[in-house]
Amino acid sequence: MADNSKDTTHFGFQTVAKDEKAGKVADVFHSVAAKYDLMNDLMSMGIHRVWKRFTIDCSGVRRGQRVLDLAGGTGDLTAKFSRLVGETGEVVLADINSSMLKMGREKLRNLGIAGNVSYVQANAEALPFPDNYFDCITISFGLRNVTDKDKALASMFRVLKPGGRLLVLEFSKPLLAPLSKVYDAYSFHILPRIGQLVANDAESYRYLAESIRMHPDQETLKQMMEDVGFENSTYYNLTGGIVALHRGYKF
Template sequence: MTQQADDTTHFGYQTVATEDKVEKVAEVFHSVAAKYDVMNDLMSFGIHRVWKRFTIDCSGIRPGQKVLDLAGGTGDLTAKFSRVVGSQGHVVLADINDSMLKVGRAKLRDLGIEGNVEYVQANAEALPFPDNHFDLITIAFGLRNVTDKDKALRSMYRVLKPGGRLLVLEFSKTEQALLSKAYDFYSFNILPGMGKVVANDADSYRYLAESIRMHPDQETLKGMMQDAEFEGVEYFNLTGGIVALHRGYKF
């Protein structure tokens, strides 16, 4: 469960009141928004672009379709989907954090991407869209920050069209012992310092490292998606399981 019996939840390794988590996560992303893209490249050594390209390849998206890029941040996936769906299609870049949305909007407009993209500030747990609306929903590196993940998955299922698919790209668990040790050392000893130097914010990147460890593993998330009525759920481990792409369908 994402929420504990005493109405508390996890914020990284801290236990906080459930009602306070959204604000705390918002503070993190308000702080890192301006340097988000730079830090993504530095943190992952550019590999996040490969993970996102694999997500695009697994999307099955076609011209004229509707896409929801949830927790879409600075719009990397939105930019790709905008070009694929074309002028007859529609992409919604949704994020709960207005600072991230502003950075994403400015970035995509600088790239000349307008017309078929809409920007919506939205909470994944209560999506402000009609039932059976989208052909595809993606959420990349955002689900671990959601307070009630089960509620969010049900909300995604509701707004997805029959025959549509959900793609969840998220940090996950590697079972390779040496890789796990190296990854932990990097996450807790190198990453916060990098965040301090580049974004002037070590604490936010310490939280990001902790939030990854608190996120459900591959099989648990698969079960959560199935509980939310998604069918044909499968996952693909990337970079030794440091990241996993989960895919599920609404039939």
């Protein structure tokens, strides 16, 4: 019997053809884009802002540098990086989803952020940038939605300058069993209800919860980064491991 596992991947808890996943993920984010910031605050009780601030603090980004905020969505990290790199630097907000990119552009322009930020619709697996281009790349709550994570990590490695660093902020595996049980109850019962009430979309938030469970754990992701060439890879568990920040360098 033929092994079709190489042609399939997961979409939440479903098994789908690899060439179908990107479209299904796109549908989710087209649906949630308009309420994305509000839902982030509700889902995390505002703690996502602390996680993102920690990511910025760990980035080492300085004036005049070039930063890629990949899967940057509505631009929370881009807004901070824009101030850090100043007029002589550059921040690229990239997202595969046109609806999310539109929301990010509108939000940042309303905040008066324009001069050093550009917007690119891009697939993380085949980034449309030259080799050795960025000083820093961040991908925040986006890697778990990528079909081929190894290919995406290799693409990020390619476009980083020597000495550059990648930061992956993503949901991960809680460290304590009691926390896992509470987190599961919240994710699979409460989160879809919030999604239904606020965004009129329980299914998309059910997928987001499932996608978190299918994402590699802390040690697995660290090894995946090292396998494509990143060195000195480390991770920091945040909020008991519900979220982890991975950091790796290109030398």
